[in-house]
Every structure is written in structure tokens, then in C-alpha cells.
Amino acid sequence: MKCWHCQSDLIWGGDHDFEEDSDGEYDILTNLSCPTCNTYVEVYHKFGEIDRRKKEEQLYGKVVSDDLKE
Numbered sequence: 001m002k003c004w005h006c007q008s009d010l011i012w013g014g015d016h017d018f019e020e021d022s023d024g025e026y027d028i029l030t031n032l033s034c035p036t037c038n039t040y041v042e043v044y045h046k047f048g049e050i051d052r053r054k055k056e057e058q059l060y061g062k063v064v065s066d067d068l069k070e
């Protein structure tokens with residue numbers, strides 16, 4: 001990912017997973033910093049319906065939440 005200000009490649013600082021039972025709107029916070037200028041970037045990611053289904057298929061081989069609804 002490029003720096004918004006100077007187009008340098010940002011350095012990945014780490015991911016923070018929010019607790020599943022928290023009320024937070026987002027699931028993952030990624031920290032990035034620019035090695036060239038004083039820029040710090042936080043990327044908030046939210047698992048939508050598509051991401052959740054993909055994750056379940058990876059974990060369980062199928063979308064389990066559809067079973068739970070029935």
C-alpha cells in the first residue's frame with residue numbers, strides 16, 4: 001500500500017483483532033506507517049456477509065451460519 005502523501009511503500013506495523021463479543025463495528029485494525037514522511041495509517045476492516053461466508057467455508061468446508069438460521 002502506498003503512502004497517501006508521498007507514494008512510498010508503507011510499512012506494515014501489525015494487525016489487531018477486535019474481540020468477537022465486543023460492540024465494535026469493525027473486526028480488524030491494521031497499522032501502517034510511512035518510512036519517508038510522518039504518516040501513520042490505520043485500516044479498519046469489517047467482515048461483511050461475503051467475508052463471513054468465505055471464512056466459514058475455509059474453516060468448516062461449508063457456510064454453517066445458514067444451517068443455524070433454519
Ligand SMILES: [Zn+2]
Nearest residue numbers: 003006034037
Ligand atoms: Zn509518506
